[in-house]
Amino acid sequence: MASGKTKYGVSEQAPMGWSELRDGLADHLPAGAIHLNKRFSQLQQHDDHVQLLFTDGTSAEAKIVVGADGCFSKIRQQTLGDGLPDFTGTVIWRARLSSSDLPKGESHFFLQGSMIATFYPISSDQYVWTVGAPVSCLEEVGLSAKTGPTGPKADVKGKLDAPEGNRGDAQGDGQVAKSVAAKADPADSQQETKDKAVATQAEQAQNGSSLSKAADLSASERCRKVWGNNAEIIKDIIDATDESTVLEHNMHVRHPDSLSQGFWGTGRVTLVGDAAHPMRPASGQGVNQALEDAVELAQAIQEGGLTQGSLRAYEASRIPRVQQILAAEMASGLKAYANRPPELPADLAAFKHAKARWEGTDNGAYEKWIMQKEFAPLKAQEAQMVGGHA
Numbered sequence: 122m123a124s125g126k127t128k129y130g131v132s133e134q135a136p137m138g139w140s141e142l143r144d145g146l147a148d149h150l151p152a153g154a155i156h157l158n159k160r161f162s163q164l165q166q167h168d169d170h171v172q173l174l175f176t177d178g179t180s181a182e183a184k185i186v187v188g189a190d191g192c193f194s195k196i197r198q199q200t201l202g203d204g205l206p207d208f209t210g211t212v213i214w215r216a217r218l219s220s221s222d223l224p225k226g227e228s229h230f231f232l233q234g235s236m237i238a239t240f241y242p243i244s245s246d247q248y249v250w251t252v253g254a255p256v257s258c259l260e261e262v263g264l265s266a267k268t269g270p271t272g273p274k275a276d277v278k279g280k281l282d283a284p285e286g287n288r289g290d291a292q293g294d295g296q297v298a299k300s301v302a303a304k305a306d307p308a309d310s311q312q313e314t315k316d317k318a319v320a321t322q323a324e325q326a327q328n329g330s331s332l333s334k335a336a337d338l339s340a341s342e343r344c345r346k347v348w349g350n351n352a353e354i355i356k357d358i359i360d361a362t363d364e365s366t367v368l369e370h371n372m373h374v375r376h377p378d379s380l381s382q383g384f385w386g387t388g389r390v391t392l393v394g395d396a397a398h399p400m401r402p403a404s405g406q407g408v409n410q411a412l413e414d415a416v417e418l419a420q421a422i423q424e425g426g427l428t429q430g431s432l433r434a435y436e437a438s439r440i441p442r443v444q445q446i447l448a449a450e451m452a453s454g455l456k457a458y459a460n461r462p463p464e465l466p467a468d469l470a471a472f473k474h475a476k477a478r479w480e481g482t483d484n485g486a487y488e489k490w491i492m493q494k495e496f497a498p499l500k501a502q503e504a505q506m507v508g509g510h511a
Contacts, residue, residue, distance in 0.1 A: 136243040138217065142408070161195055166388045184427035186390045187418065189411075192373050194396035200387055206373040206399050209454070212259060212266050214344035215251040216367045218358070223248055233351040234258070240358055250358050253372070254347050262346050264338075266371060340369035374399050377447040384436045391432040393418060398443050401454030404491065406446055414439060416496050423500055446491070 147155060160176040164186060171186045188196025192206055228241035236258055240250035256266045338346070341364040348355060359367075375398055385397045394411035418435045425431035 136241060138243045138247060138249070141243075161190065164196065164199055164390065166390065171389045184389065185422075185432060188386075188390065188392040188396045189394050190396055192395045192399040194392065196390065197385075197392055197396050200390045200392075201385070203379070206375050209372045209374055209401065210256050211253055211372040211454075212256065212347075212369065213251060213253050213372055214340060214367060214369050215249065216341075216362045217243075217247060217249050218362045218366075219246050220248060220358075220361055221246065223358070229354070231352045231355060233348075236348065236351070238348065238352060238355045240355070248358075250355070250362070252344050252348055252355065252359075258347055259343075262349070264343060264346065267369065339364050339367070341367040343369060372401065374401055374451065375447065377444045377451065380440050380444045380447070383440060384433060385440070386432055386436060389429055389432070391418070391436060398447055400447050401450040403450045403453035406450060406491070409491075410443060410446060413442075413494065413496075416499070419499055420497055442494070 158177075159179070162174045162176045164174070165172045170182050170184055173181045173183065173186065175181075186196065188194050188200070190196055197203070223240070223242075225245075226242055229239065231238040236252065236254040238250070238252045240248050242248050259266060341359060341362065344367065345356065345359050348359070350356070380398070385392045391397075393414035395407065397414065398410065400407060400410070414435075417438050418432075421431045421435035421438070425434060
């Protein structure tokens with residue numbers, strides 16, 4: 122859900138599907154800027170450029186590289202080498218569906234013990250639903266958390282779809298689900314071997330250490346089993362959803378302290394979005410903060426050019442705000458999945474007030490601070506294409 126202000130012609134909350142947002146952004150790129158079916162292998166930094174190598178043997182050069190390759194960013198691992206994000210202990214199921222039977226334009230929020238379910242509209246007839254549960258809830262019904270998704274991303278239909286079987290985790294980098302093992306080549310240097318091991322860990326964390334067997338329950342069946350007989354409308358929504366579109370994935374985050382070094386890139390490489398700061402979805406800030414990254418990065422480049430100094434200026438500007446948001450989302454998320462007092466109401470509006478009393482905090486100030494972020498206007502400027510790459 123993207124946030125906006127009335128001065129931009131929308132309310133503070135502007136529901137939008139992933140594919141609509143993605144295609145809307147892609148429509149404004151110059152022809153030839155997007156290259157599909159490319160998988161990043163490694164990068165090599167030089168004084169005045171970065172060389173990118175791909176698994177198909179091709180390469181590209183750029184003055185700067187922006188890693189936007191998700192929670193298990195390979196760009197990050199090769200640039201910072203600071204390990205994988207942390208598993209929060211929460212499993213998420215999500216999907217998108219069209220239905221004329223759901224309450225028009227209504228968002229609903231359901232609490233059951235330490236589980237949470239939501240559904241909300243993203244258009245006149247399109248809804249997104251999610252169910253979240255800690256691993257303990259899965260164990261209670263004889264299930265265990267998987268290490269990767271058990272179905273394709275639900276909201277992937279659009280002009281930029283990858284080929285069937287080449288769809289990634291909602292938090293991942295679009296790799297095909299497969300099991301791989303890092304084998305040290307005698308000719309490899311110690312650093313290359315380490316890089317391979319880290320990349321393998323990331324791929325296994327994202328995609329699962331092994332493919333699901335045919336006898337395994339589908340993501341939809343697992344969700345249905347965990348949610349049980351709670352909130353009939355959620356059961357009906359799960360049943361009404363095409364099983365092949367239900368995604369199950371683990372929630373991974375970076376701790377606010379991971380930003381204490383004051384940068385999330387080196388040299389001519391920086392990061393945006395989940396590659397830089399995967400966070401709990403307590404206030405739906407994932408997409409919003411990625412968009413803020415893009416705006417501030419563009420501002421820094423317009424002021425300082427495609428230089429290392431511009432990338433560090435962008436990071437210095439973003440990190441203090443993102444660090445606060447990471448901390449707030451983490452605290453809120455931990456509370457949300459805790460076992461709530463039985464008197465806490467399941468109605469969303471009442472829940473917000475009761476939750477604030479229960480926690481002894483007022484989220485109003487935080488939400489206001491989030492929404493009141495101002496940006497300097499960007500100059501209208503067409504991207505320059507060099508050698509077929511922006």
